[in-house]
Amino acid sequence: MVKEIEKTGMPVAHLCTIVPISKTVGANRIIPTIAIPYPLGNPSLTEKEEKDLRRGIVENAIKALETEITEQTVFQ
Amino acid sequence: MKLELGNIEITDIQFSNESRVKGSTLYVNKKEIENLILEDEHIKEVKIDIAKPGESTRITPVKDVVEPRVKVSGDGGVFPGVISKDETVGTGRTNVLKGAAVVTTGKIVGFQEGIIDMSGKGAQYTPFSQTYNLVLSCEKADDIKAHTYERAVRMAGLKTATYLGELARDIEPDNIESYETLPLMKSKEEFKGLPSVAYVQMLQSQGLLHDTYVYGVDAKQIIPTLIYPTEIMDGAIISGNCVSACDKNTTYHHQNNCVVHDLYKRHGKDINFIGVIITNENVYLADKERASNWTAKLADFLGVDGVVVSQEGFGNPDTDLIMNCKKIEEKGIDTVIITDEYAGRDGASQSLADADEKANAVITGGNANELITLPPMDKIIGHIDYVNKIAGGFEGNMTEDGSITVELQAIIGATNELGFNKLTAREY
Amino acid sequence: MSKYKIVHYINQFYAGIGGEDMANYEPEKREGFVGPGQAFQGNLKSEAEITATIICGDSYYNENMEEAKNKILSMVKEENPDLFIAGPAFNAGRYGMACGDIASYVEKELGIKSITGMYIENPGVDSYKKNIYIIETKNSAAGMRKAVKSMSAFGLKLLNNEEILSPSEEGYIKRGLRKNIFVEKRGSERAVDMLIKKLKKEEFTTEFPMPEFDRVPPSPAIKDMSKAKIAIVTSGGIVPINNPDHIEASSASKYGKYDISRFKNLTCEDHETAHGGYDPSYANEDADRVIPIDVLRDMEKSNRIGKLHNYFYTTTGNGTAVANAKAFAAEIAQELISDGVDAVILTST
Numbered sequence: 097m098v099k100e101i102e103k104t105g106m107p108v109a110h111l112c113t114i115v116p117i118s119k120t121v122g123a124n125r126i127i128p129t130i131a132i133p134y135p136l137g138n139p140s141l142t143e144k145e146e147k148d149l150r151r152g153i154v155e156n157a158i159k160a161l162e163t164e165i166t167e168q169t170v171f172q
Numbered sequence: 173m174k175l176e177l178g179n180i181e182i183t184d185i186q187f188s189n190e191s192r193v194k195g196s197t198l199y200v201n202k203k204e205i206e207n208l209i210l211e212d213e214h215i216k217e218v219k220i221d222i223a224k225p226g227e228s229t230r231i232t233p234v235k236d237v238v239e240p241r242v243k244v245s246g247d248g249g250v251f252p253g254v255i256s257k258d259e260t261v262g263t264g265r266t267n268v269l270k271g272a273a274v275v276t277t278g279k280i281v282g283f284q285e286g287i288i289d290m291s292g293k294g295a296q297y298t299p300f301s302q303t304y305n306l307v308l309s310c311e312k313a314d315d316i317k318a319h320t321y322e323r324a325v326r327m328a329g330l331k332t333a334t335y336l337g338e339l340a341r342d343i344e345p346d347n348i349e350s351y352e353t354l355p356l357m358k359s360k361e362e363f364k365g366l367p368s369v370a371y372v373q374m375l376q377s378q379g380l381l382h383d384t385y386v387y388g389v390d391a392k393q394i395i396p397t398l399i400y401p402t403e404i405m406d407g408a409i410i411s412g413n414c415v416s417a418c419d420k421n422t423t424y425h426h427q428n429n430c431v432v433h434d435l436y437k438r439h440g441k442d443i444n445f446i447g448v449i450i451t452n453e454n455v456y457l458a459d460k461e462r463a464s465n466w467t468a469k470l471a472d473f474l475g476v477d478g479v480v481v482s483q484e485g486f487g488n489p490d491t492d493l494i495m496n497c498k499k500i501e502e503k504g505i506d507t508v509i510i511t512d513e514y515a516g517r518d519g520a521s522q523s524l525a526d527a528d529e530k531a532n533a534v535i536t537g538g539n540a541n542e543l544i545t546l547p548p549m550d551k552i553i554g555h556i557d558y559v560n561k562i563a564g565g566f567e568g569n570m571t572e573d574g575s576i577t578v579e580l581q582a583i584i585g586a587t588n589e590l591g592f593n594k595l596t597a598r599e600y
Numbered sequence: 601m602s603k604y605k606i607v608h609y610i611n612q613f614y615a616g617i618g619g620e621d622m623a624n625y626e627p628e629k630r631e632g633f634v635g636p637g638q639a640f641q642g643n644l645k646s647e648a649e650i651t652a653t654i655i656c657g658d659s660y661y662n663e664n665m666e667e668a669k670n671k672i673l674s675m676v677k678e679e680n681p682d683l684f685i686a687g688p689a690f691n692a693g694r695y696g697m698a699c700g701d702i703a704s705y706v707e708k709e710l711g712i713k714s715i716t717g718m719y720i721e722n723p724g725v726d727s728y729k730k731n732i733y734i735i736e737t738k739n740s741a742a743g744m745r746k747a748v749k750s751m752s753a754f755g756l757k758l759l760n761n762e763e764i765l766s767p768s769e770e771g772y773i774k775r776g777l778r779k780n781i782f783v784e785k786r787g788s789e790r791a792v793d794m795l796i797k798k799l800k801k802e803e804f805t806t807e808f809p810m811p812e813f814d815r816v817p818p819s820p821a822i823k824d825m826s827k828a829k830i831a832i833v834t835s836g837g838i839v840p841i842n843n844p845d846h847i848e849a850s851s852a853s854k855y856g857k858y859d860i861s862r863f864k865n866l867t868c869e870d871h872e873t874a875h876g877g878y879d880p881s882y883a884n885e886d887a888d889r890v891i892p893i894d895v896l897r898d899m900e901k902s903n904r905i906g907k908l909h910n911y912f913y914t915t916t917g918n919g920t921a922v923a924n925a926k927a928f929a930a931e932i933a934q935e936l937i938s939d940g941v942d943a944v945i946l947t948s949t
Contacts (some may be wrong), residue, residue: 097835099816099927099944101944104937108821112948113457116487116495120526124818132455132488132949133379134882135836137889153946154895158905160827162945164821251888283874284849296782318881323894367799378880416850416918431790437789460836478799487877487918508795510787513808514851514923519778520730525811534808536789538780541851541921561659563739563850563876563918579851580780591787596807597778600767 101122109157111135115170126170129153131155173262173351175402178244178345182271185304185387193339193513198272200336202305208331209308214324215317219309221553222534223275223413225302226291228550233285233558234584235276237300237321237410237422238270240336242420243406251407253388254327261406267340273424274301274336276329277554280309284563286417286584287425287546294546297595300424308332326412329423349483351436354401356446356474363444367477370449371401371431372467372490372500375462376413376484377452383412384421384484386450392459396451396466398474401432403556404448413506416541416563418586419512425585430592431482431510446474451496453489460492478506483589486514486540490525500528512537512587513597516581523597536593537587540564541579548574604648606761607679607738608637609672609686609702611695615655621822623694625657628667629675636744639934640685643752652679661698668698669705676706682941683755688717688747689724691739696724713758717751718773725773733758733772822858824906828942831909833932835917835925836883836890836949837868837875847916849876857914857922857935865894877918891947909941 099122102108110123113135118126129135136150161170177536181196188199202220209218223229243249246264249256256412261262275288288300295301312321354362375384377392385393386399386409399408409426432448439445451467455486471479479500483493490511513523513536523539564582580586587595611893612618614635633641634653634705641650654675661668670782678686684706702715708731717735718725725734734755752772752782757764767774785793790807797804822828839847844855871887872878888894895912896908913932917925936944 097925097929097930098500099737100926101439101659101833101933101936102816102819102945104933105819105943106641106823106936106944108931108944110946110948111787111845114453114491114493114948117525118948120269120813122815123845124816128457128946130456134889135877135947135949136813137882137886139882139885139889144863146795147888150888150892151895154892154899157945158825158830158899160832161822161945162825166816167818167858178864333725341869369795370797378883382693421867423694430786433784434788434792438792443799444791463888478795480788480795482788482791505796506797506798508791510791511808514921515778516923517851518921518923520776521807521923522813523778523809524813527813529810530809532806533794533804534806535787535794536807537787539778541782560846561849563848566848566851566853567846581850587785590787591791594782594784595780596783596787596790597780598766598807599774600779 107161108131109154109159109160124165126168127153127157127160128170128172163168173400173402174350175262175405176265177349178265178267179270179278180267180340180343181346182269182304185224185306187222191339193269193343195237195534198269198304198336205332205335208335209310209328212324212327214313214320215310215328216313217311221307223305223307223553228288229553230549231275231277231307231553231560232290232556233277233554234288234507235285237327237424237584238274238333239424239427240333241407241427242267242276242341244341245462250334250337250409251330254410255330258387260409262400262402266406267345269336269340271304272336273300273305274298274329274333275305276325277307279312279555280558280561283318283459285414285516286562287559287582288584289549289579292547294544294583297580297583299585299592306332306540308522309502309554313577318397330410351402353402353447359444359446363440365536366444366558368444368473368475368477369435370474371435372446372449372451372479372481372496373482374489375452377409378455385410385412386388388591390456391452394452396449396463396470399448399530400449401448403428404432416581417538417584418581419537420592421486422585425549427592427594430590431480435480446476455491455581460495464492464499467496471500471505473505476505480508482510485543486512487525490515491504494526494528494531498528503512508533510535510537510589510591512589513539513540514541517541517543535591536579537589537591537593539597540581540587542582543577545575545577549585603646604683605679605681606648606650606683606685607676607681608633608640608653609649609699610635610653610655611698612655615905617655620805620838622624623657623659625655626660627654627671627945639744639748640752643749644756647756649750651681658694658698662694665701669702672702673709676712681712683750683759684756686714686716686864688737688751689722689743690737690743691719691722693723697727700724700734701729702855704728707732715751715755717747720773729773729775730777735771736773771803792847822943824888826903826930827835827906829907829909829940830896830905831936831941831944832891832912833944834891834912834914836947837869837872838887838890838914839871841870841872847874849874849916850918852916852920852924855913855932857911857913859910860893860912861910863893864897874916875916875949878921890949909939
């Protein structure tokens, strides 16, 4: 899916837990997330901690979209 | 470790006033089993049916299938850490009601339970169309959570299998098979000159209806470890999952792990089958990295020349599979991996979510997306109204005459990744 | 029994009209067989008859593809044949492209069974082998006799609705379609056999050759994020409660587009997951764990981003064929562009 959208010239930030799959299938801006059932959360945290965690990942994604790249890049 | 399996061939199952095995018929007292299951307050109601090969019967949504067994001698009892005390199993004699199975069904838990057809076109895709099945339809008590319900039904299946297995305790088996694995160094000495081979079994461990238990321990909490093949035969590994129906290993599959059996067949002749490494398929990337590091390290530590790796499930576990394969190959150890495919209904799409050139020896259980139309059945056990919701079903897949169209994905064990079936996929 | 009707497609060269100088020849329909059609008719004997031959120059076809194929399509339609044969094209690149393209088009548009024949390295093979059966031929017309023989035999099989066996048995080029079959030994036994061969350094055949994945160059970055419109797409199956469009738990055949303009954050009251591949309880509790609406709303407010697009797109990623996912994404991308979206956050589970 990532590639079809990226083909149009729009940058895509791919937020996923299993980075190797994202790399294999060919996403360009890859942002690692927490876990498969809750990529952008963690049920063991408090609501506030969880939202902070989520904000961090989304901020990372936004930064990735602002960053020029020439090849597949994982934004840790 | 040496284990004897005493098979008592079962070719019929009937309800009766007294539960017993006579000749090759399994007689079951319905009432006693109902009482056994209703001991659990989480189950409100249970209905017990019999389903035999060739009957016009459809069972759905199926959660698990269990083979009735009893430990006659040797340490421990069946399903250690869950039903029996936590003792190491895998030695002595275990009697098996071969041909009988306990099937659990009931209102759906996830999307991921499946279908067993006892006859017709669908029957050839599931091994459980060939077994004499006691089917437990368990309905949950009001207001209990999905996890609790899943556990209650899982326990109902294991308890019933244990109850039935007990009937085989004092019966002289029709045939006895013997399996032995020596301690590592002795095995290497005994079979010097033969290439040593281990089996890497990947266990689904991703949460609700995706868990597997090893001696009662949730497999997502294990670090890859070693286990004797005969322990698996004695129920050391049980299924807490049936997702997606086609490529999850039921408890029956674990008890009859065909990779273990087929490696034993060549043991001492072409290979030295030294043991099993079990590992998991977790939802965190760090866990996947760690687990695959460990399988590769253990394979290296054991000094094996080759391994067979079996996967369970699909999608992100494809990554665990590829990581295991790649890292083990990098140790200079030959691998063969067993998987299945999701190549689209027309077979034209990419089959796996991940790939690597080192995975050059692959066995496939077939394309799980391929469509199949199952004919109407006279009898439905369970709830037919979920067959459009389960994985492999879709809106509008039921016709008025009772036939249904599903992907093979929805059939229990259809593309099993232990290699239980004769199905495969080829390029056309 | 009445004879099956066949329409045959050839280029200007095989029609005897001319070589490269005549490659701009426009489509023409002639009655009966022309050129290699005679050999086909000989092989088809009394079972089928070539009722018409369509001739078209290779350059004309490749340079005016839309026009050419629609003209030819209407010619084929007039004849209403049972089978359409194109070529064989051997190793002629443009002829191969034309044969593959027109045969695919006839089969797709008219539902008429279509075949062609090519040398394995003809560029038409890779482009069209998924759509139609391409019989493998030699690389030049020296292989005509054999090519005609095998194409005729295969065509008759299709006409008689006989079972089509594997590529090696039938002589067609592998189409890259994975099909299930039952074999003699179970998977585990095949695995052990394969391992023993591998250990002995003997030859073995993998049942699934590893694929190669294609790549897309990275798109340029967003210059001014505070003015950018960001859209969310997910394969995590987040849907409004009760899954109004019945998106499948696995092997999705559709995607959903849902309005989030009135949501500041998602809760278990309004959204859930339809995904059948992971434990759904966490996403059901709070769908922000899969699509971070709450955080993006905050960022919109603080002008970290310009705007969060009013709709999000969703499907279930597990077991969903890549072809489907691709088709969804292509449609979604077009909509996003026309809605003025600048960048996409795509979340996967």
